[in-house]
Amino acid sequence: MRKMLLAALSRVLQGPAAAAGRTASRVMVASRNYADFANEATFEIKPCDLHRLEEGPPTTAVLTREEGLHYYKTMQTIRRMELKSDQLYKQKIIRGFCHLYDGQEACCVGLEVAIKPTDHVITAYRAHGFTYARGVPVREILAELTGRKGGCVKGKGGSMHMYTKNFYGGNGIVGAQVPLGAGIALACKYFGKNEVCLTLYGDGAANQGQIFETYNMAALWKLPCIFICENNRYGMGTSVERAAASTDYYKRGDFIPGLRVDGMDVLCVREAAKFAAEYCRAGKGPIVMELQTYRYHGHSMSDPGISYRTREEIQEVRSKSDPITLLKDRMINNNLASVEELKEIDVAVRKEIEEAAQFATTDPEPPLEELGNHIYFNEPPFEVRGPNQWIKYKSLSHS
Numbered sequence: 001m002r003k004m005l006l007a008a009l010s011r012v013l014q015g016p017a018a019a020a021g022r023t024a025s026r027v028m029v030a031s032r033n034y035a036d037f038a039n040e041a042t043f044e045i046k047p048c049d050l051h052r053l054e055e056g057p058p059t060t061a062v063l064t065r066e067e068g069l070h071y072y073k074t075m076q077t078i079r080r081m082e083l084k085s086d087q088l089y090k091q092k093i094i095r096g097f098c099h100l101y102d103g104q105e106a107c108c109v110g111l112e113v114a115i116k117p118t119d120h121v122i123t124a125y126r127a128h129g130f131t132y133a134r135g136v137p138v139r140e141i142l143a144e145l146t147g148r149k150g151g152c153v154k155g156k157g158g159s160m161h162m163y164t165k166n167f168y169g170g171n172g173i174v175g176a177q178v179p180l181g182a183g184i185a186l187a188c189k190y191f192g193k194n195e196v197c198l199t200l201y202g203d204g205a206a207n208q209g210q211i212f213e214t215y216n217m218a219a220l221w222k223l224p225c226i227f228i229c230e231n232n233r234y235g236m237g238t239s240v241e242r243a244a245a246s247t248d249y250y251k252r253g254d255f256i257p258g259l260r261v262d263g264m265d266v267l268c269v270r271e272a273a274k275f276a277a278e279y280c281r282a283g284k285g286p287i288v289m290e291l292q293t294y295r296y297h298g299h300s301m302s303d304p305g306i307s308y309r310t311r312e313e314i315q316e317v318r319s320k321s322d323p324i325t326l327l328k329d330r331m332i333n334n335n336l337a338s339v340e341e342l343k344e345i346d347v348a349v350r351k352e353i354e355e356a357a358q359f360a361t362t363d364p365e366p367p368l369e370e371l372g373n374h375i376y377f378n379e380p381p382f383e384v385r386g387p388n389q390w391i392k393y394k395s396l397s398h399s
Contacts, residue, residue, distance in 0.1 A: 040064040041334035045268045051251045051258035051288075057275035061267040065336045068327065071113070071266050072337075073345050075105040075324050078129045080353045081138050082297070085128065085145055089301045093361055094145045097172070098159045101129035103296035106323035107230055108133045110269025111198055115277055118166065120188070122181045123200040125160040126230075126295075127170040130200075134167040138352060142360035150363040154370065175205035178227070182214045185225035185286070196224045196280045198273075204235020206249050215253050215286070222285035226276045227253065229290045230263065236299045237308040250290035263291030264321045294321070369393065 040062055048056045082102040088094045101108070104126075111121075112133040123130050131141055136152045144151030145159055152162050160172040168184065171177035181199025188195040205211065206229050218225050229249040233240055240247045250258035259276065262268040269291060276287045294317045298305025305314070331337040372384035372393030384393045 036335070037065055037337065038335045041330075041336055043267060043330060043334075045265060045271065046262045048268070048272055049250065049260035051248075051253075051260075052255075053257045053259070056259060057271040061271050063267060063330070063336065065331075067113070068331045068336050069341075069345070071109055072324070072327055072331065072342060073349065074109050074133065075266070075327065076346060076349050077138060077352065078102070078105045078108070078132055079324060080349050081132065081141065081356075082128060084142065084353050084357050086297065086301070088142070088146065088357065088360070094159070095147075096158055097125065098145070098301040099126040099299065100297040100301070101126050101295070103317070103323075104230065104232060104263070104293045105129060106266040106269055106327075107263050107291050107293055110266040111228070111273045114270045114273030115196065115198065118193075119195050119277070120166050120168065120181075120184045120197040121200070122168040122177045122184060122197065123170065124174065124177055124202055124205065125170060125172050126202070127160065127162055130167065131162040131164065131170070134164050136162065136164050136167075137356075139356035139359045142356045143363050146360045146363075147365060148360060148363035149366045150359065154374075155366045156370075156374070175201055175208040175210055177201065178205070178208075178211050179214045181227075182218045182223055182225050182286075185218065185223040186221065188224050189221070194281055196226060196277050198226050198228055200228045200230055202235060203229060203231040203233070203240050203247075203249060204238070204243070206231075206252060207244060212252075215256055215288075218286040219253075219256050222283065224280035224283075225286040226273070226280060227256070227286060227288045229288070230293055231290055232293050232295045234295075234299070234308065237303065239308065248290075250288055253286070253288040256286050256288050258288035258290065260290045260292065263293035264323045264326065266323060266327055373397075 042060055042062050045059060045061050047059045050056045079102050082100040085094060085098060085100060089098050108129040121130060121134060128141055131152065132138065140150060140152040141162065144153060144155060144157055144162055147155045147158060149155050152164060157163070157170065160170050162170045168180065169177070178199055178201050181197050185197040188197060201211065215227070231240065231249055235243050250260040259272050261272040272289060276289055279287050296314060296318065328342055332339060372395035374397065375384065375395050376397055378397050381394055381396050384395045386393055
């Protein structure tokens with residue numbers, strides 16, 4: 001008993017000293033942030049497979065410390081946001097369709113940092129990551145998922161229909177966004193803007209006729225359109241080998257040049273997207289990119305994701321190819337960041353996600369009278385018929 005009391009007393013006495021030690025170690029980490037880290041590092045990256053191209057993107061990439069920290073925080077935020085969405089869905093706070101992006105973070109982040117804010121992006125229904133990368137705050141994304149007024153489209157779009165400036169969704173009909181993307185690229189060319197449109201679709205949509213029709217028109221008119229197939233190996237529950245006679249999606253444009261890219265490496269995606277954007281801006285017409293990636297969740301929240309693939313397969317991808325782990329290891333091993341610094345980012349991200357989730361579950365739902373709003377962009381108010389002819393709603397373009 002006496003020994004226990006002495007040990008407890010010793011711990012009490014050591015408390016202030018231990019706290020001081022921890023403070024000192026934090027100060028040391030903070031001072032390292034500015035003094036001892038490298039400003040940049042150069043990495044070998046996987047060469048792209050090429051179709052109808054004599055030369056491809058570079059096989060080395062320079063990463064600055066500032067860029068690395070930005071990429072890490074963005075990917076970690078998307079990962080945590082999707083895990084929180086999973087939790088809210090299982091609590092029945094999020095309802096309806098919900099397709100999560102965890103595992104594919106290097107795709108949306110690598111693409112976004114390679115283009116300009118004035119460039120355009122349109123994707124399918126696995127859209128949360130792109131919505132965040134294009135600048136929508138986490139709280140507005142989660143509030144949109146829960147159908148609240150503070151959501152990025154005022155709670156009326158949900159998981160599949162999120163929009164912001166130069167981001168056109170979030171589209172629920174498989175493959176239908178591809179012709180729309182070519183239309184956006186046509187507008188860029190028509191108005192003489194030196195802008196490009198990133199038009200994304202999955203391997204499941206890649207066999208659709210409308211995609212090949214769009215390829216043809218885009219090539220004829222030399223549209224500044226980057227067609228991007230996010231190949232995560234499964235279209236719903238069907239593997240690409242069972243769905244496609246040829247899984248070389250980057251060659252599907254035939255007369256359009258193509259690139260096959262490691263979609264789990266943010267630097268590979270960045271360099272390939274820069275190359276593709278420069279190609280389009282030079283007036284050479286469209287280009288096809290295939291990003292080889294992987295989703296950790298099932299196709300949607302109604303799919304457990306293990307009836308057509310094994311848990312071991314998912315775990316192997318997580319352990320060998322995780323995009324966040326790959327970037328983290330590169331930064332630590334090349335003295336661009338410390339383990340402690342990245343942990344601090346993780347803590348800050350978790351806090352941001354928790355606060356956003358609190359907002360998304362307490363913000364009010366939009367009132368019924370707003371149901372008819374935002375049908376047109378800039379039109380005078382008009383009446384919209386409700387569920388029967390006696391119920392009418394006023395439609396406003398702005399509110």
